[in-house]
Amino acid sequence: MKKQKIIAIVGSIRQNSLNLQLAKEAGRLIGEQADFELLEFTDVPFFNQDIEYPAPDSVTRVRNKVKEADAIWFFCPEYNHSFPGVLKNLIDWLSRPISENEPQVLKGKPAAVSGISLGMSGGVVAQDSLVSLISMLNMKIMNQPRLSIPNAWQQTDTDGKLILTDSLSHLEKQVKAFLCFIV
Ligand code: FNR
Numbered sequence: 001m002k003k004q005k006i007i008a009i010v011g012s013i014r015q016n017s018l019n020l021q022l023a024k025e026a027g028r029l030i031g032e033q034a035d036f037e038l039l040e041f042t043d044v045p046f047f048n049q050d051i052e053y054p055a056p057d058s059v060t061r062v063r064n065k066v067k068e069a070d071a072i073w074f075f076c077p078e079y080n081h082s083f084p085g086v087l088k089n090l091i092d093w094l095s096r097p098i099s100e101n102e103p104q105v106l107k108g109k110p111a112a113v114s115g116i117s118l119g120m121s122g123g124v125v126a127q128d129s130l131v132s133l134i135s136m137l138n139m140k141i142m143n144q145p146r147l148s149i150p151n152a153w154q155q156t157d158t159d160g161k162l163i164l165t166d167s168l169s170h171l172e173k174q175v176k177a178f179l180c181f182i183v
Contacts, residue, residue: 004182005035007069011087011115011130012077013042018116018152019075021162022171026073026114029175034182039065047092059093066094067105071182072139076115076130078123083130095137104137111139112178114147114171116155116162122148142181147174 008023020038027036043058045051055063066072076083095104111134117123127148135141149155149167156162164171 003035004070006071006073007065008038008073008075010075011084013086016160018162019077022114022116023075025164026171026175029172033179041090044090044093047089063105071110073112074130076113076123076126078117078126081125083126107138109139110182112142116149116152118152120150122150124148142178145174145177147171
């Protein structure tokens with residue numbers, strides 16, 4: 001059977017992002033069970049209809065990555081009870097048809113959503129907004145299980161390194177469920 005390809009989209013572009021570390025941990029747990037790649041999108045410009053066609057090279061590159069993937073896994077921080085603007089900007093680009101004959105690339109793609117935040121809610125409010133957006137774009141969302149890890153400081157060391165304790169088993173469950181969901 002062909003190995004499934006999962007693209008991870010992390011909604012934080014900071015170097016020591018907890019969500020990036022969570023994504024890497026998911027990738028480690030997936031191991032050889034699927035291909036797992038972090039989407040690099042810091043070079044994608046602000047969306048602007050004036051530069052939409054022809055698409056900038058960076059946009060073509062991320063679109064191709066998403067198009068070729070079997071599934072997308074979002075790792076979503078919470079900013080002010082919503083998801084970060086960098087993620088909305090990327091999704092706005094991905095939501096647009098490539099051309100008159102080629103639809104947008106998110107349609108029908110299986111998606112998982114996870115996140116870790118400093119607050120008590122674990123970023124679930126941001127996740128709900130994200131789910132609402134990607135469901136509008138006809139992604140095929142795995143609604144259960146989702147993973148929202150609150151109080152991140154309880155599972156990080158003094159350097160901000162993520163050391164999953166209580167949440168590790170939940171991430172393991174989500175990995176297992178998503179691998180089943182996407183076959
Ligand atoms: C936050 N943070 C935050 N946390 C939370 O639980 N709920 C919230 O609404 C917010 N709002 C918020 C706004 C802004 C502008 C920032 C910069 C931060 C804290 C947030 O959870 C924390 O900074 C995380 O570490 C961000 O994720 P990454 O970058 O570590 O992946």
